[in-house]
Amino acid sequence: MKNKExxxxxxxxxxxxALGAGAGVAVAAGGPLATPAAADSENxxxxxxxxxxxxxxxxxxxxxxxxxS
Numbered sequence: 001m002k003n004k005e006x007x008x009x010x011x012x013x014x015x016x017x018a019l020g021a022g023a024g025v026a027v028a029a030g031g032p033l034a035t036p037a038a039a040d041s042e043n044x045x046x047x048x049x050x051x052x053x054x055x056x057x058x059x060x061x062x063x064x065x066x067x068x069s
Contacts, residue, residue: 010018062069 061067
């Protein structure tokens with residue numbers, strides 16, 4: 001009786017095997033499609049410039065969160 005009920009159904013283990021095989025194929029196909037990393041476009045002066053600016057909203061954040069000033 002169990003064989004008749006399970007004939008049309010896919011078992012959990014079979015499903016996970018198929019899922020794993022599909023993931024392996026997707027990784028193998030996706031490997032060659034990756035683009036090479038681009039070189040850094042900033043020069044040394046741009047890398048050394050100050051980026052942090054204490055604006056009014058930053059000061060308000062410090063004040064609300066009770067950071068020492």
